[in-house]
Amino acid sequence: MTITTMKTKAEEQLAEQFARTAPLLPGGAWVPAARRAAFQAFAANGLPHRRIEAWKYTDLRAGLKEAFSPAQCSTRTFDAAALATVLGPDLAQLPCIRVVIVNGRWQAKMIPAGQEPGATYHMGSLAAVLGQPDYDWMELCFGVSTISDADTLGGGAVVDPVMALNSAFASDGVVLSIVEGARLGLPIHIVSIVDADAPMATATRCLIKVGAGAKAEIIESHVRLGESPAQATAVTQISLEAGAEAHHVQHLAANGSSAHLGRWDVELAERAIYRGFQFTAGGGLVRNETHVSFTGPDAKFDFSGAFLGRDRDHIDTTLVVDHSTTGCESRELFKGVLDGHARGIFQGKVIVQPVAQKTDGKQMAQVLMLSEDAEFDSKPELEIYADDVACGHGSTAAEIDGDMMFYLRSRGIPEDQARALLIESFVGEAIDKIQSEAIRTSVMNIALAWLRDLPAQAAPLKAAKAATPNKARE
Amino acid sequence: MLEIKNLHARIADDGTEILKGINLQVPAGEVHAIMGPNGSGKSTLAYVLAGRDDYEVTAGDILWNGESILALGPDDRAAKGVFLAFQYPMEIPGVATMTFLRASVNAVRKKRGVKELTTPEFLKVVRAKAAELGVKDEMLKRPLNVGFSGGEKKRMEILQMSMLEPSLCVLDETDSGLDIDAIQIVAEGANKLRSKDRAMLVITHYQRLLNYIQPDKVHVLAHGRIQKTGGKELALELEKTGYAEFKLKAA
Numbered sequence: 245m246t247i248t249t250m251k252t253k254a255e256e257q258l259a260e261q262f263a264r265t266a267p268l269l270p271g272g273a274w275v276p277a278a279r280r281a282a283f284q285a286f287a288a289n290g291l292p293h294r295r296i297e298a299w300k301y302t303d304l305r306a307g308l309k310e311a312f313s314p315a316q317c318s319t320r321t322f323d324a325a326a327l328a329t330v331l332g333p334d335l336a337q338l339p340c341i342r343v344v345i346v347n348g349r350w351q352a353k354m355i356p357a358g359q360e361p362g363a364t365y366h367m368g369s370l371a372a373v374l375g376q377p378d379y380d381w382m383e384l385c386f387g388v389s390t391i392s393d394a395d396t397l398g399g400g401a402v403v404d405p406v407m408a409l410n411s412a413f414a415s416d417g418v419v420l421s422i423v424e425g426a427r428l429g430l431p432i433h434i435v436s437i438v439d440a441d442a443p444m445a446t447a448t449r450c451l452i453k454v455g456a457g458a459k460a461e462i463i464e465s466h467v468r469l470g471e472s473p474a475q476a477t478a479v480t481q482i483s484l485e486a487g488a489e490a491h492h493v494q495h496l497a498a499n500g501s502s503a504h505l506g507r508w509d510v511e512l513a514e515r516a517i518y519r520g521f522q523f524t525a526g527g528g529l530v531r532n533e534t535h536v537s538f539t540g541p542d543a544k545f546d547f548s549g550a551f552l553g554r555d556r557d558h559i560d561t562t563l564v565v566d567h568s569t570t571g572c573e574s575r576e577l578f579k580g581v582l583d584g585h586a587r588g589i590f591q592g593k594v595i596v597q598p599v600a601q602k603t604d605g606k607q608m609a610q611v612l613m614l615s616e617d618a619e620f621d622s623k624p625e626l627e628i629y630a631d632d633v634a635c636g637h638g639s640t641a642a643e644i645d646g647d648m649m650f651y652l653r654s655r656g657i658p659e660d661q662a663r664a665l666l667i668e669s670f671v672g673e674a675i676d677k678i679q680s681e682a683i684r685t686s687v688m689n690i691a692l693a694w695l696r697d698l699p700a701q702a703a704p705l706k707a708a709k710a711a712t713p714n715k716a717r718e
Numbered sequence: 719m720l721e722i723k724n725l726h727a728r729i730a731d732d733g734t735e736i737l738k739g740i741n742l743q744v745p746a747g748e749v750h751a752i753m754g755p756n757g758s759g760k761s762t763l764a765y766v767l768a769g770r771d772d773y774e775v776t777a778g779d780i781l782w783n784g785e786s787i788l789a790l791g792p793d794d795r796a797a798k799g800v801f802l803a804f805q806y807p808m809e810i811p812g813v814a815t816m817t818f819l820r821a822s823v824n825a826v827r828k829k830r831g832v833k834e835l836t837t838p839e840f841l842k843v844v845r846a847k848a849a850e851l852g853v854k855d856e857m858l859k860r861p862l863n864v865g866f867s868g869g870e871k872k873r874m875e876i877l878q879m880s881m882l883e884p885s886l887c888v889l890d891e892t893d894s895g896l897d898i899d900a901i902q903i904v905a906e907g908a909n910k911l912r913s914k915d916r917a918m919l920v921i922t923h924y925q926r927l928l929n930y931i932q933p934d935k936v937h938v939l940a941h942g943r944i945q946k947t948g949g950k951e952l953a954l955e956l957e958k959t960g961y962a963e964f965k966l967k968a969a
Contacts, residue, residue, distance in 0.1 A: 658793050
């Protein structure tokens with residue numbers, strides 16, 4: 245028996261686009277089959293909607309009215325000056341190893357002298373890797389020589405719609421492997437830019453492995469040029485081997501008519517330490533979904549973020565932390581500022597499997613509501629099947645504190661400045677979790693610019709003039 | 719000169735009248751103490767002077783140097799020289815003390831038409847004043863008042879007071895929660911600010927603070943009105959007899 249469900253316009257467009265563009269996407273012999281499997285997995289259920297618990301607050305069937313066509317190549321070259329306009333001067337000047345992806349295609353890498361790949365890391369384009377018949381890169385990075393099932397591409401058995409769509413359409417991305425025991429001197433900055441005159445969709449995928457005992461800092465920026473709306477799926481799969489340490493920051497800034505469906509999968513082997521941070525400023529419809537699994541004992545997962553929304557921004561942070569081994573620690577702190585009709589969502593699921601004794605999990609989500617029309621939905625979920633654990637969660641939504649306002653104003657600080665100081669300090673507490681000072685300052689300046697409703701490039705001037713929380717941290 | 723004329727104020731939320739016709743004058747150069755039982759309206763008077771909008775002034779006026787300040791917001795009053803040292807200073811997580819102090823000092827300077835302090839100038843002043851008051855460098859690095867002890871918070875208030883160079887200082891129960899050593903330090907700080915250009919209103923429940931900050935006049939506030947005014951010996955008298963007399967009066 246065949247059950248026919250009504251397809252939405254967007255779903256029909258996606259099917260048409262897949263049929264039309266899949267033959268043009270990169271990939272060796274096994275890849276087209278994996279893409280087809282992924283798309284079929286997506287098509288079987290279609291776009292997720294509110295009756296699916298994990299998508300309760302982010303109904304894509306209602307939210308995605310249409311699916312934009314896959315992005316065309318951009319003719320623009322992003323040199324240092326062009327990067328500064330999309331990233332702001334702080335991040336653009338960050339000393340780093342940088343990869344620039346434009347409209348879903350690897351455009352350039354910028355590697356300072358002495359930081360070339362080889363001894364400490366390997367890095368390449370996903371499109372190139374998928375196009376290689378002998379899988380050298382995949383073997384180098386992931387220790388597998390055959391990738392016949394779609395699982396490695398992430399679609400297959402997993403019916404996560406974002407993962408499946410991304411597997412079907414992924415045009416490029418970064419494949420990165422940090423060599424065992426290596427210490428990278430500079431952070432790796434993956435910049436994904438949408439440069440569009442017309443609405444377009446991108447799908448990018450990053451695969452990262454941090455070898456045993458290695459340490460790395462990775463930043464991902466998702467930014468855009470131009471006012472045309474864009475849709476993106478962006479998946480990052482990062483795995484940390486025993487004793488590895490990774491600091492992983494996402495910087496997402498877009499305009500209100502776009503959609504960003506992000507997914508991070510984090511895998512931690514024994515004693516690995518992962519510190520993640522997700523910064524989201526605006527962006528229209530944003531879903532940041534992160535899945536964490538522990539494959540070895542005594543690993544630490546510390547994840548935080550700040551999200552800023554106004555107008556009709558919809559910013560969803562969804563976390564699934566699966567403790568399936570002993571003695572692991574997880575920490576989450578998310579702070580949001582919501583103005584206008586913005587909506588924030590925090591779903592934090594922590595699963596403690598029966599074997600995962602001595603698990604220590606804590607979660608906190610706090611939102612500052614600047615408008616009566618803003619909405620915050622918080623859904624912490626603890627599923628604890630072990631008996632010797634310490635787990636907790638909390639969530640708050642509050643307006644600006646009147647007592648604090650009075651205190652600041654009684655010291656001569658004008659109302660708007662006092663208000664800004666309190667909002668900035670609220671967000672600053674989350675941003676403080678970013679360990680690297682250069683990255684922390686850059687993100688804070690982008691946040692300040694957004695809060696003051698200024699273009700990112702105007703931020704540092706303003707930030708330097710006004711007394712702001714990060715100034716005092718100098 | 720501070721002139722409070724027939725001041726009536728109520729809680730904005732529920733309309734409860736707290737101040738029922740206060741008349742008071744504090745000339746520049748003088749220190750006046752306001753004493754009174756709990757619930758007499760002492761803290762309300764302090765808040766109304768500073769411009770807190772939880773209270774509504776329903777009648778009367780507050781003149782500072784001949785000019786009504788009722789229509790001014792708290793920040794504009796600060797610029798005019800009004801400073802309230804809080805009974806319970808707010809803890810403000812995420813706002814570094816130095817950031818706050820600098821924002822405050824420069825906001826007030828800007829409104830007063832004085833050149834704002836540069837970073838080096840500011841640091842120099844704040845370090846010198848902090849040292850005088852025994853405010854450690856480490857405190858200045860922390861978020862404002864967060865994790866400070868009662869004594870540290872009050873010292874921070876006095877530090878702010880001396881940074882902002884107010885002409886009207888209102889000290890609300892500055893001695894509450896302090897041991898004798900802390901009271902001495904805080905009082906010493908306040909005494910340093912005594913000058914012929916500055917009026918001071920010291921609000922306190924107990925007489926002991928007045929051993930360290932000697933007032934020119936003492937007013938007894940009860941039931942929202944000044945019930946009695948005298949010299950500093952009135953405070954000693956109250957220490958012996960308590961406030962029973964004023965409580966009875968209302969009954």
